[in-house]
Amino acid sequence: MPRLPDRRAVVMGGFAGLAAAPALAATQRFDAVLSAGPDRRATRHFPTLAAALEAAPADSGKAFRILVPKGTWREQVTVTRPNVHLVGEGQGASVIVFNEYAAGRNRPGGPSEIATVTVLAPGFQAHRLTIANDFDYPGNMPAEVDYDRTGASGAQATALKLGKGSDKAYFEDVALTGWQDTLFTDAGRSLFRRCYVSGCVDFIYGMGVAVFDRCEIRSRTRPGKDFHGFIAAPDTNRKQPYGLVFLDCRLTRDGDMPDHTMALGRPWRHTMTFPDGRYGNPDAVGHTAFIRCWMDRHIVPEAWYPMHYNLKGGRRAMYQPEDARLFEYASRGPGAGKPSERRRQLTANQARKYTIPSLLSGWNPA
Template identity: 50%
Template sequence: MTPGSTFALRRRLLRASIASPALLLAPPLLAGEGSPAGTFDAVVGHTPFDGIPIFASVAAAIAAAPITGGKPFRILVTRGRWHEKLVVDKPDIHLVGEDRTASVLTFDAAAGMARPDGEPWGTWGCASVTVRAPGFRATNLTIENAFDYVGNLAAPKFEPIGPNGAQAVALMLDAGSDRAMFERVDVIGHQDTLFVDAGRSFFRDCRISGSVDFIFGGGNALFEQCELHSRFRPGKERQGYVAVPCTPSAQPYGLTFVRCRLTRDAAIPDDSVALGRAWRPGRTFPDGKYGDPDAVGAAVYLDCWMDAQVDGRGWDEMGYTARDGKRVMLQPGDARLFEHASSGPGAYRSASRRTLPRDRIAAYARERVLDGWVPI
């Protein structure tokens, strides 16, 4: 096939997807995405389209969306590595990738790196994509933080712990986010990959990869049929931690994993990854700064398959600064960390791996976890 005919074919496929996204994208698992009315309002790419505005960046396409929302503003992200630090602060933005692995939203900021004003980004500021508005949706694409975490292990530039270290968030759901939905999305990072810190969110058929605390935060996030993939950390005995919630005590749901698979890089040894640990982040109070006593993390694994990297003890403790300034370890038993019907080589049982009581299983039905929101 000649270069010209390849270009023409790709253009015809993209145009066909405007009339019927199912011709281009994998069949959707949730209703609505492939409906005949599901046309695009903008295209991010380099090929002109009749009647559809085209933009050279994702940020420019988002800027063109109405500020009021009310209906989805659907943006087709064509193949390419779109190196942008994105903040979505308009409601009802829907990003649809042309190709799940080739339509990549990427940036490479770590918490310890300097912002343009010279101050460090910090964990709360380093995300490649930050969502601060309701109704966001991403389908069939990749979101990554490309910071060289392994290179930093070999030649450290940042502190291994603390708010301005090697954390490198790919996706953050920040204050203002609610009803955020992700389907067939890869979220790639190492330390602190996915920061779900606000609102309700739903992930289905996604792949989240990382090492240290790579799914964390205080939001209410439901993961169905997702892959939680642990990445190798050279020279580290404890390879990582999967779920690290800081759920407020009054919030019944935190990080909920249903029929997910916990997988690993081939180099990761057995019994080297914890299911997670409860996080008590430092906050400023009238009497000082210390670990938030109201953060009583909630994380539950339901019917999940676990490879042998999962430690037989399940959960780890995690340190925080107490009100009196002393360093205290928050024990798994002092948080809401449970599992039910785990399977696979990593599904061991021990006193530290609490099973969810049978009379509480029904409480984790999708409609109850999402408090009446029906993702469509």
């Protein structure tokens, strides 16, 4: 059985080897700082991130900048005010972490969300920090079922959720670490620039438009298993041209992950409530594209796998990759593989449309 990571490796997701960011300029001023006492770098100080978020203006068009100093801030928070910017002192130095998970969400007194940070307002930004969910996934892996080698539900533990109300969310030099369902892009537009995202099962998922620009996408080993999961699980509406798009990214793996044991993704058809019952959303036709990405040999040759979903009346069906919008262009590295009916390739003309302004409907933060 592969070696279990220690607690710090769970939080940090194996990204400690990335270069440290330069120190913040001493002259920078913030609207708030997380501190037990006064700090000359900000006008106000707060003992918790939740308290600092509560102090943000409810309707301001200006950025409300919160300094998250070096250290581990164990909190579960929801951002409801617009234009909140979290700034850390380094990706590996400033860590916001919690351990909520799907099977524990309905316990008495428990929160309704499983994400460490949930964003429900526009203009959110995060820089130079980590948002993590350190739920003990290796110790609580669900048993395999006949329709899913990664098990039934229960072990989802999200680090970041971009929910209803989120739009124009920007992340730079941020690490998002977890195992299953690390990053939930459920709404709006988001851009991740030079970030690090780690996980194993469906760890980047949702119906929002999310662009990953020069990021490292790290696949984590499920201890004792011979298959380790799926990177992307798009739930894109059929009327929406783009979903999860990876531009010039690096797809890496844990050192003990064998070759050909991780899929690029699978299409998700989220179960929803309709007037005639609960079943998989028929308007979900997932879109994911990997453009000019380097891939290690952990990627399976066929690249994409099907995913189960519920039909009307409770029956289960499999959503095939060929029925969704899953593409590559100019993949490089030992995991690039050969084009096929399942591993579909964009043409050069099609790939030219995949620019950040086009993908994000004209929004392109500096």
